[in-house]
Amino acid sequence: MSKTGNLGHLAAIDALHTAYVAALDKGDMAAWAATFAADQASHFCISSENDRRGFPLALMYDDCRGRIDDRVSFVTKVWVGTYEPYRTRHFIQRLGCEEVGANQYRVTSGFTIMMTPEGGSTSVLTSGEYRDLIEIQGDRAVFRERRAVYDADVLPRYIVFPF
C-alpha cells in the first residue's frame, strides 16, 4: 500500500472529517461522539503553548470513551441555559495521512473555527491542527484518538463545544 493509503480508505477518512464538522456545526453532540470508536477512544483539546512546552494540561482531556460520553452529558444536560449561545463553522484541510498499522492511519489536518454569538458578528474562535489516529472499520472510519492543538495563546471566550 502507498504511504497515503488506498483511495477507499482516504474517502472514508474524508467522510469522517465531514461527519465531525457537520455534527459540531449543527450542535449535535451525540453525532459528535459517534465519530469516535465505540469501545475505546480519546479526545484532547490542548493549547499549542502547552503542547510545545511539553505540558500535559489540556482544555479538554477525554482519555477514555466514558469521558467523551460524559462531555456530551455536560453540554446537553448540565450547561443548558447557562452559557451565551454561539454557533461554529469548522474548516478542515488534510495535510498528511500515513498508514501506521492494520487499517490505522495517522492523519494531520489544519482547522479553522469561525464562531457567531447569537446576535453578533462572525469571528475566528481559533485555528489549529488535528493530530488523529483513525481506524477503518468496515466501510467507515472512526477516531481512535483526536488531538486538537489550538493556536490561540489566549482564547477569546470561554468554551462550550469541542474544537
Add this chain to the structure above:
Amino acid sequence: MSSQCSGNQAGNYTGKAPAVWPAKINQIPKEVFGDKDLFEKELENIFYGDCWHVVGHVAEVPNVGDFKTFDLGRVPLLISRGKDGQVRVFYNSCTHRGNQVEVSASGNRKEFECPYHRWLFSLEGALTACPGSKEFAPDFKQENFGLLEVKSAQFLGLILVTMGKNTPPLAEWMGEEVTSTLSALLGGDGRLKLLGYQKVSYNVDWKGYNDNDGYHAPMLHAGFRMLNWQGGKGFQRMAANGNLVFEAELKPAQDNGFLKDPSLIAFKGSDPARGSMIVQLYPTTVMVKHLDMINLRFAIARSEEETEVHYAYFAHEDDDEELLQHRIRQSSNLLGPCGMISMEDAAIFRRIFIGNKTPGVAEFQKGVTSFTELPADLKQNDETGNLGRWEHYRKLMGFKREGGK
C-alpha cells in the same frame, strides 16, 4: 396618553461612575462596571498604587534562565530566574531607550538582549554589554543601567509585586487570616510543579471578574446537583485590604450514575477536612485548591471591558505518578474556561457586565445584617463576603458614601 410602569424606579443611567456612593454598605453603583475614565483612575490608584499584585509562582520558572513575561495593567514585566537561583521581577524595558526587551511569553535564555542597540542584560538584570559606549554621554556608567527591578516579595513561591511608594509589608497587607489557608493551598511548602495553562480573555472589567470568580452561591452550578455533590461544612473570612479566604470540608460525590467515568471527580488527597480552599487576593487574584487541583489564576486588567486570565495548574513535587496523572486529567476537565464546574462562572462574568449597564445599584442580600458596618462573622455561603472588597475599592478610589465619610 398614559404611561405604565410596574417595576421599581431607579433614576437615570449615565454610564459614568458616581463619586458619591449610596449610604447603604450593601449597595454598589452599577455604573462602576465598564466606565473608561474610571479604569484609568483604577490603574493609577490600585494597579500602580499601594497594593500587592500576584504575577506568578516560582514553579513557572523552575530552572536557571527560565523566564515569563506578564503585565500589571499596561506595564510589561519580565520575571527571570538568575544563576543564583533567585527569581526577580524586572520592568520588561531596555534601560537605554525603553524598547521591550523580551517578546516571548516564556522560555529559557542565557541572557536578555535588546535588539535595538544590542544592549545585553544578565539573568540577574545587570547590563553586561552595550556596544559603542565610548561615545555615550559623559555621565554614563554601565553599572547604573541594569534592568529596573520591580519591588517584589514571595510567599511560598507565590510572586507578588507592587509599584506603590507606601505599600505595607506583604504579610501585613495580606492579613493573618490568609496565611494558614494560603500555605495549605500551595501544598504546605510551595514546592509545586507546573502542569500547564489555560489562557482566556473575558469580556468583563476586572471588578466583574473579581466579584464573581472563586466563590459564589453554589446554586449556580447545576453540575453539583446532578452529581448529587453536596458541599461540606466550612468558613469564609475577610482579611485586610479586600482579601478573602474560604475553606470547606470535602464531601466526595455520591456516584448516582450520571457520570460514566466518576473516577474524574475522585479525591486522592489526604486531608478532606481541608479539601476545598479559596484565597482571593485583592484586586484580581483567585487561587483554588479543590479536590486534587491546585489552580492559581493570574489575571490582567486589560481595559474597562477586558480581563485576561491565565489559569495555571500545579502538582506537588512529591506526588507519585498516579496522583500526578489524576491531577492532570482532573485539572484539565473541571476548572477553567471549559471546566465542568466553572464554565458557568465564565458565562456569569459577561452577563453581570452587560446586565449592570442599567440604572440603579447592585444590591447584596444574603448575610446582610447592617447597612453601615461590614459583618464581623460570615457564614460559608454569605454573599456579604464580597462587601469587604467593595469597601476597600471605594476607599482606594476615594469615593464617599452619601451623608458620610
